[in-house]
Amino acid sequence: MPKSPFLEGNFAPVEHELAADDLPVRGELPRELAGTFVRNGPNPQFPPLGAYHWLDGDGMLHAVRLENGRASYRNRAVRTRAYELERRRGRALWTGVLERPQFDNPEGATKNTANQALVRHAGRLLALHDQGEPYEIALPELETLGVYSFGRRLRHPLTPHPKLDPRTGELFAFGYSPVAKPHAQYSVIAADGALAHTTAIELPIGVWMHDFAITERWAVFMNHPYTFDVRRFLRGEPIARFEPERGSHLGLMPRRGSGGDLRWFPIAPCFAYHVANAWEEGSEVVLDVIQRAAFDLAAEVEPGNAPPHPTRLWRWRIDLQRGSVREQELDDQNAELPSVNPARVGRRARYVFASRMRSDVRLPLAEGLLKYDLDRGCASQLHRFGPNRNGGEGVFVPRPGGSDEDDGWLLAFVHDESEGRSELLVADARDLTAPPIARVLLPQRVPYGFHGLWVPEDRV
Ligand SMILES: [Fe+2]
Numbered sequence: 479m480p481k482s483p484f485l486e487g488n489f490a491p492v493e494h495e496l497a498a499d500d501l502p503v504r505g506e507l508p509r510e511l512a513g514t515f516v517r518n519g520p521n522p523q524f525p526p527l528g529a530y531h532w533l534d535g536d537g538m539l540h541a542v543r544l545e546n547g548r549a550s551y552r553n554r555a556v557r558t559r560a561y562e563l564e565r566r567r568g569r570a571l572w573t574g575v576l577e578r579p580q581f582d583n584p585e586g587a588t589k590n591t592a593n594q595a596l597v598r599h600a601g602r603l604l605a606l607h608d609q610g611e612p613y614e615i616a617l618p619e620l621e622t623l624g625v626y627s628f629g630r631r632l633r634h635p636l637t638p639h640p641k642l643d644p645r646t647g648e649l650f651a652f653g654y655s656p657v658a659k660p661h662a663q664y665s666v667i668a669a670d671g672a673l674a675h676t677t678a679i680e681l682p683i684g685v686w687m688h689d690f691a692i693t694e695r696w697a698v699f700m701n702h703p704y705t706f707d708v709r710r711f712l713r714g715e716p717i718a719r720f721e722p723e724r725g726s727h728l729g730l731m732p733r734r735g736s737g738g739d740l741r742w743f744p745i746a747p748c749f750a751y752h753v754a755n756a757w758e759e760g761s762e763v764v765l766d767v768i769q770r771a772a773f774d775l776a777a778e779v780e781p782g783n784a785p786p787h788p789t790r791l792w793r794w795r796i797d798l799q800r801g802s803v804r805e806q807e808l809d810d811q812n813a814e815l816p817s818v819n820p821a822r823v824g825r826r827a828r829y830v831f832a833s834r835m836r837s838d839v840r841l842p843l844a845e846g847l848l849k850y851d852l853d854r855g856c857a858s859q860l861h862r863f864g865p866n867r868n869g870g871e872g873v874f875v876p877r878p879g880g881s882d883e884d885d886g887w888l889l890a891f892v893h894d895e896s897e898g899r900s901e902l903l904v905a906d907a908r909d910l911t912a913p914p915i916a917r918v919l920l921p922q923r924v925p926y927g928f929h930g931l932w933v934p935e936d937r938v
Pocket of ligand 1 (some may be wrong): 594595638639690751752929
């Protein structure tokens with residue numbers, strides 16, 4: 479394979495699909511912790527065509543099922559159309575994000591790897607990717623049931639971060655198109671799973687829009703100037719570029735509104751992959767994200783001993799009366815993959831969970847899990863994975879019957895680089911400084927990956 483840091487060490491793909499029961503557990507798994515932790519991530523099936531970035535690999539799901547204090551593991555590739563086609567031909571058929579898009583590829587210019595995240599709604603588990611339709615997955619075996627298009631009503635890609643309103647059960651989602659107009663579309667899926675509303679969002683130019691937010695009344699969009707321009711492509715330049723001179727903009731639209739209702743608010747140029755949460759306070763909408771000053775995908779594969787841009791917990795306060803936005807860095811630790819208790823999505827949460835990213839390497843590796851207390855000046859707790867141990871996202875699992883917002887656990891895959899072994903970490907979300915409650919030792923390496931999801935046992 480061509481050299482890429484994302485094909486080495488524990489970024490390298492695994493070859494086997496395994497199932498194993500009664501895994502060794504260090505510590506004790508809480509009996510109430512019953513369900514399945516599933517995490518999505520890249521696992522390239524074939525050597526890449528040209529340069530390889532972490533975002534490019536075919537989706538693979540790694541799942542740990544916990545029941546009665548016991549744990550079992552299974553992993554399975556998502557059988558996307560692209561995965562099956564490449565399998566039949568025996569080689570990669572698409573280039574990745576660091577190469578020129580193949581507008582002449584007879585199989586389509588973009589590859590939907592379904593590799594980024596998962597969402598569960600109206601009884602369905604979906605694997606998601608920035609530029610494609612969702613794939614439906616069945617538990618507990620992780621079979622791919624096929625593309626799920628909401629009864630052929632979905633007319634746009636579905637980005638990896640739809641938002642589920644815990645009170646209404648509605649799912650809010652959008653998708654963007656780098657080149658074709660409209661550059662973004664937005665949909666609301668009713669609690670029963672029916673696609674109820676879609677509207678086009680006109681943007682001056684295609685941009686990378688990975689995440690958004692909801693509040694009780696608003697959908698909140700982020701338009702950052704990582705732009706896609708076919709004219710650059712025709713000149714032989716990379717099609718995507720960070721253009722700070724365009725500035726960044728935050729957009730507010732009523733949750734069931736149309737693109738014409740969108741009101742944009744200019745802010746200083748930056749980039750944010752991920753939203754922690756948003757909520758309303760009087761005439762203000764508050765949006766907490768992980769922000770970086772600039773964005774450059776190619777820089778991530780270059781040698782270096784620091785991330786290309788620090789990533790911080792950041793707040794925007796949109797004043798609807800004045801039409802202005804105040805911004806504030808909430809903390810200066812390198813963080814990513816933020817979340818709140820799912821019951822607080824769209825309302826003010828006290829706690830934000832995130833991963834603390836290493837500052838001494840270029841690669842996006844987490845060295846621990848963070849918990850910010852927004853009621854106490856954003857004071858943070860850190861759960862360190864330990865020397866030579868890296869991981870990814872911590873997924874908050876509420877304790878059944880618990881009432882405190884932080885009553886529950888954080889689950890994350892951690893890899894021990896010295897031992898070459900992976901485990902599922904169960905940390906106490908009430909006190910992240912405490913030692914792990916349990917560590918489940920896994921029967922094979924789990925490559926570093928993207929987003930995970932908890933499915934309670936009664937819904938598996
Ligand atoms: Fe993401």
